[in-house]
Amino acid sequence: MKRIILAAALCLAALPARADRVRPVTDPETLAACGECHMAFQPAFLPARSWTRMMGQLSGHFGDNAAMAADKAERIRQVLVAGAADTGGGKAGSKALRGVGQYDTPQRITELPRFAAKHQRIAEREWKRPEVTSKANCPACHKAAEAGLYDDD
Amino acid sequence: MSARWEFRLLRLWHAALAGGFLVAYVTADEDTYAMHVFSGYWVVAAILLRLLLALAGSGGGPLALPKPRLTWIRPGRNPLFAWMAVLLLAGMAVAGVSGIAADFIPFVEDLHEGLAEASLWLVLAHAAVIAWIFQGRRVREMLKGSAAALLAVVLLAAPAAFAADAARDAVKAGYARQAGPGFAGFSSERGKALFESRNAASPDYASCTTCHTADPAAEGRHAKTGRAIKPVAVSANPKRFTDVAKVEERFERDCQTVLGRVCSATEKGDYIAYMESK
Incomplete structure (x- = not known):
C-alpha cells in the first residue's frame, strides 16, 4: 500500500511538467524522414487536412523536392493525421487552430495566427542570425522543442 | 554494514547495471541516440560505483571483489567466479568508455560497436553459467526440448556484428x-x-x-x-x-x-x- 501511495505521489509531482507539453513524434520512421532536413514538427500544430495535403505533394515541398516511396509517405501521413491538431493534438492542438478557418489547409506552421501572436516581439534581425536561418528552426531558440516543450521563452 | 544489507545492495547494483546495459544495447540506433548516451554513462557510472562499493564492504563479504587466482583454495568459491567478474566488468567498462570517446574520435566507433557486441555475448554466457550452476537439472531438462531452436537462434544472430x-x-x-x-x-x-x-x-x-x-x-x-x-x-x-x-x-x-x-x-x-x- 505504501508503495502505491508513493508511486501515485510521484506521478502527481510530475504532472506540471507534462501540462504544457506538445506531444512529440515518437514513430521512428516519421522522426527519421521529417527530421532529416528540419525538426520533426509536432503534428498537433496543423489540422489533419493540412497534413494530408502536404504528404500528397512532397515533390514540391516548400520549393524543395522531398519525394519518398508512396507507401512510406502514406504511413507517415497516418502518423501525422493521428496526432493532428483536430484529432490527437489535445490542448496544444486546439490552441494552434485559433483563427484558422474550418476548411483552410495551412501548410506553414509559422504562418498560423497563433505563431504570429506568440512571436510578434521577436525582431527581424533575430530571425536572420546564422544559427537561426529560418523561422522553422524551432530548436535554435526553444532548446527542448523536439521534446515538445516551448515554455522556455 | 551487515552481510544481509551488503547482499541487498549488491542485487540492487546488479539490476542497475543489467538494466543500463540492456537499454544501451537496444537504443544504439540513431533514432534513440539521447537515451543511448544516457544509459551508456549510466553503465560506466555503475561500474565505478561497484569499485567504490568494494571499498565500503567488509572484507570477504558479498561486496568484496576477490583477486582472481589460478588455484582453488577449498573450501571456497571456484576461482572462475572472480575471473568471470573481471571479464564482464572490464568488457563493459571499455565498451562504455570507448562509446564516450567515440563522440570525440569518430574511428573509435567501430571498436565501441565490436566491444558492445562482445559484451552482450559475455552477459549471455554469464547468465547461462549462473543458470547452469544454480538450476542445473531443471535447465538441462528444459534444454533437451529446445536445443535445436537455440542453435538456430545463435546461428542467425552471430553475423550481425561488423555489417x-x-x-x-x-x-x-x-x-x-x-x-x-x-x-x-x-x-x-x-x-x-x-x-x-x-x-x-x-x-x-x-x-x-x-x-x-x-x-x-x-x-x-x-x-x-x-x-x-x-x-x-x-x-x-x-x-x-x-x-x-x-x-x-x-x-x-x-x-x-x-x-x-x-x-x-x-x-x-x-x-x-x-x-x-x-
Missing part, C-alpha cells in the same frame, strides 16, 4: 551492376568533382557543398532550414551508405535539387567512393 562495411559494399556492387557494360570501376576523383561542382539548377543549392560544407568530414547545415546535417564522409559517420533504400531516396531527391537531373549509377558509385576515401 556496415559489407552493407556499403553491397550498395556499391548494385550500382556497378546498373552501370552495365563498359563499366571500369568507380573513381573517388570523379566523385570529388561531382561533390564540388557548381550548378545552376537551383539558386538555393548551387552545390553539394552548400549544405555539406567543402569538408565532407565536417558537420553540415541545411541551407534553408538551418538543421544540422551529420558528416557524409564514412570516416566521420560509418553508418553512411549502408541502407539501400535510404541511399536511393537521397540520391533521387538531392540530384534533382542540386543538379536538376537524375544521377547515373556510375556517378552514385563515384560519390560513395569519394566519401569512403575521406
Whole structure:
C-alpha cells in the first residue's frame, strides 16, 4: 500500500511538467524522414487536412523536392493525421487552430495566427542570425522543442 | 554494514547495471541516440560505483571483489567466479568508455560497436553459467526440448556484428551492376568533382557543398532550414551508405535539387567512393 501511495505521489509531482507539453513524434520512421532536413514538427500544430495535403505533394515541398516511396509517405501521413491538431493534438492542438478557418489547409506552421501572436516581439534581425536561418528552426531558440516543450521563452 | 544489507545492495547494483546495459544495447540506433548516451554513462557510472562499493564492504563479504587466482583454495568459491567478474566488468567498462570517446574520435566507433557486441555475448554466457550452476537439472531438462531452436537462434544472430562495411559494399556492387557494360570501376576523383561542382539548377543549392560544407568530414547545415546535417564522409559517420533504400531516396531527391537531373549509377558509385576515401 505504501508503495502505491508513493508511486501515485510521484506521478502527481510530475504532472506540471507534462501540462504544457506538445506531444512529440515518437514513430521512428516519421522522426527519421521529417527530421532529416528540419525538426520533426509536432503534428498537433496543423489540422489533419493540412497534413494530408502536404504528404500528397512532397515533390514540391516548400520549393524543395522531398519525394519518398508512396507507401512510406502514406504511413507517415497516418502518423501525422493521428496526432493532428483536430484529432490527437489535445490542448496544444486546439490552441494552434485559433483563427484558422474550418476548411483552410495551412501548410506553414509559422504562418498560423497563433505563431504570429506568440512571436510578434521577436525582431527581424533575430530571425536572420546564422544559427537561426529560418523561422522553422524551432530548436535554435526553444532548446527542448523536439521534446515538445516551448515554455522556455 | 551487515552481510544481509551488503547482499541487498549488491542485487540492487546488479539490476542497475543489467538494466543500463540492456537499454544501451537496444537504443544504439540513431533514432534513440539521447537515451543511448544516457544509459551508456549510466553503465560506466555503475561500474565505478561497484569499485567504490568494494571499498565500503567488509572484507570477504558479498561486496568484496576477490583477486582472481589460478588455484582453488577449498573450501571456497571456484576461482572462475572472480575471473568471470573481471571479464564482464572490464568488457563493459571499455565498451562504455570507448562509446564516450567515440563522440570525440569518430574511428573509435567501430571498436565501441565490436566491444558492445562482445559484451552482450559475455552477459549471455554469464547468465547461462549462473543458470547452469544454480538450476542445473531443471535447465538441462528444459534444454533437451529446445536445443535445436537455440542453435538456430545463435546461428542467425552471430553475423550481425561488423555489417556496415559489407552493407556499403553491397550498395556499391548494385550500382556497378546498373552501370552495365563498359563499366571500369568507380573513381573517388570523379566523385570529388561531382561533390564540388557548381550548378545552376537551383539558386538555393548551387552545390553539394552548400549544405555539406567543402569538408565532407565536417558537420553540415541545411541551407534553408538551418538543421544540422551529420558528416557524409564514412570516416566521420560509418553508418553512411549502408541502407539501400535510404541511399536511393537521397540520391533521387538531392540530384534533382542540386543538379536538376537524375544521377547515373556510375556517378552514385563515384560519390560513395569519394566519401569512403575521406
